[in-house]
Amino acid sequence: MKKVCVISIFILLVGMLFAQTDISNITLMPVKNVFDNIPFKPFGTRTTNVQILNLTVPESNSYVFIIEGWWFIGISDVKTKYTEIKIQGPGFFVKKTLPLVKSTFYLSLEPQLLILPKTAEKIEVLGIEVEIFDVVKVKLPFKTVKLSVQNIREPGIFPAHFLENELSLTNEIKKDEDVYLVVSAGEMPTGGYSLKIESVERYENKIVVTATLKAPPKGAFTTQVLTYPTQIIKLSGIAPGYYKVILRLKTIKDGDVTLQSFETELKYH
Incomplete structure (x- = not known):
């Protein structure tokens, strides 16, 4: 040794x-x-x-x-x-x-x-x-939180902060504020979709969130309304700086798996 x-x-x-x-x-x-x-x-x-x-x-x-x-x-x-x-x-x-x-x-x-x-x-x-x-990645501490946020029609990942009892999307967050990430699967034609955060990892100036979206089984009874599968996570342990925030979204539907990637930026200062 x-x-x-x-x-x-x-x-x-x-x-x-x-x-x-x-x-x-x-x-x-x-x-x-x-x-x-x-x-x-x-x-x-x-x-x-x-x-x-x-x-x-x-x-x-x-x-x-x-x-x-x-x-x-x-x-x-x-x-x-x-x-x-x-x-x-x-x-x-x-x-x-x-x-x-x-x-x-x-x-x-x-x-x-x-x-x-x-x-x-x-x-x-x-x-x-x-x-x-x-x-080279390392796991980043996070927790999923229940907060109200506007419906987001496009899939992606969106930094946010919580001020005056309201969660607001923004790419600039002050270092004395908590950092939230809103993970959106976009607009879905029915209910029955589930979105799960698998991991949050970081290396240097990259934060990568991995999530899985599962569609309802074929023939399942679902509500016939537009839905917006969303998860909100609160980050811990990141230092001030400029970050590239990446969402790796895996979608499972009728046995088929598709992979998508979305990027944005976060200025935490």
Whole structure:
């Protein structure tokens, strides 16, 4: 365990040394597997999986990860000896080739140190796409509250504050006021819809709310009036600053699942 800590500190120092936003200086290098006692975050399926260890220093300009993975090939005669890692961000796309190690039933990607600028948004390796936010995010304390708010016809997420016994939508909130987020699924043709907040997570200046909208079962009795499924959440533990607020809305209807994303801004000062 002591050896793991020493290696981790070394990697953090390397990350700070290479802290820059020039995409030509993305660092990718193999490291020895001395991370058995530290949990990696898995992404993928039962046949192909990528594991990522986040070693990012918040004050740095770079993300620092250890990335490894495997592909179950069974008894098939797979000739592939390489995989590609793809890194994307606003205005850039970087692709590098990595070797795979073959064992009896697997092709494995040996642990790699990956240092990249914080403008990066996505990583793809072994055919698995991972959003950077899903690696570095932290849960943000919140609670769902019952307050009256105007009907909102469009789906989205809307910052609000509570003044003089009234909840008002606004993108600017003073730091001595509580921050509320109104999550709207938009206008629905009938009753019977349910909206649930699954999680609220933050990293740096991004706040991401994940919610699920369930439509009434086919043939169910519902009120034949327009409805506006809405949830209001009260946030805790955010510091003053400028935030990008994102809603990831999953809709389940007649067995079909659709995903939508909505964004707004919050100035908390």
